[in-house]
Amino acid sequence: MISSSLAIARKDLRLAFAGGQGPVQAVLLGLLLVFIFSLSAAPGERFSAQQAMAIFWLCSSFGVVLIFSLLFRFEEENDTATALLLSPLPVQSLWLGKTLAGLMLLLLCQVFFFPAALVFLGLDPGSNPAGLVLMVLAVDVGLCVLGGLIGAMGHGQGAKDALLTIIVFPLQIPILLGGIRIGVGLMQGTPLGGLADWFGLVMAFDAVFAGAALFLFPHVFRGE
């Protein structure tokens, strides 16, 4: 299952970057959000750590919707979804492959979001870069696990983007909250041990939705 998932992820990343596009739409939307929010502060006024972290995760959340809409659109042209379903690969590996590709693309988007938040929102990275990386990875995994499942639900439907938006955002609330609270804690110098509860919430979210996706994906990603 791992090798088929890697084949799917490799193929999706090649398709995403074919024509030199990549996740340009998600990056531009995120940067635009950061810039627009930065205009809401009066000259000389700083955003609080909580506000800056919330805007960072909001950009990532919107990015997830765009990224998974793109990844599942690849399987609509020429009905390659049918060919994949008829192939010997386990259906769950399709979800895992899309989730891995989505995670790579989201991390790439955040490479742009984070410096933008530092410059325009005055985000303070704190003194625990390893903790920040751990937080980003843990929250991103949850966002992408959910994105891979919901993206499959919208596959082949005309109102796919609306469906993604309506379902994804409410479900993301716990993990976004976790991301914001951990981020604020790290910026204020709280040791990782003091953020264990929030990390626990994020990890639990990752595990619950990964389990749900493994079970539900074959039922939502179908050939008809």
Added chain:
Amino acid sequence: MSSGSILTLRAVSHFFGSRLIFKGVSCELEPGSIMLVAGPNGAGKTTLLKIMAGLTPPRAGTVERKVPDRAMAFMGHQTFVYPALSALGNLEFWNSVYGRGLDDAALFGLLDRVGLKGFALESAGTFSRGMAQRLSLARVLLVEPELLFLDEPSTGLDTASQALLHGELEAARRRGAGIVWISHDLERDLGRADMVLGLGGRGMSYFGPAQGFFPEGA
């Protein structure tokens, strides 16, 4: 039912919502034979093919396939081609999905066999319908299927491409593959078939040797 069959359908029925598409379809496919599926538009030929391939579960009846998934292939109106990948890139992907482990030389060989070697590194999105369908045929050849499902694969193909397709189908049959084939040109393709499954009147109108089948209007 013969014990040597690689595909057996018993009393298969299907509905779209509450609308009956067909009921009581029973048939079997022997290795090394071609079964043509015939019937008017809307008779449910494509739906039946998807049921046979395991893509759609039947509402009633059973489907038994004695072939592993990795030895089955499907070729239809849709080319199953990723337009943003090159012809070689498409084959590399399906090579890894099917776990065939073919090297680049073998993949180039497949492209050569379908007349696309000179276009191996070109984006499949620039291909004509005929070239894309040739690439789809290369994907099928890569699998070396024991059970092959065809849904009007020659639609939009020129004479040379059709000849190539028919030649490869004959080679697959000689190799022992069982082929289920929906054709829109019965006059042309009936002679290549061993068996015919006729659909019509919301059920199975015929199942037997191709020689005994007389299409409506013929």
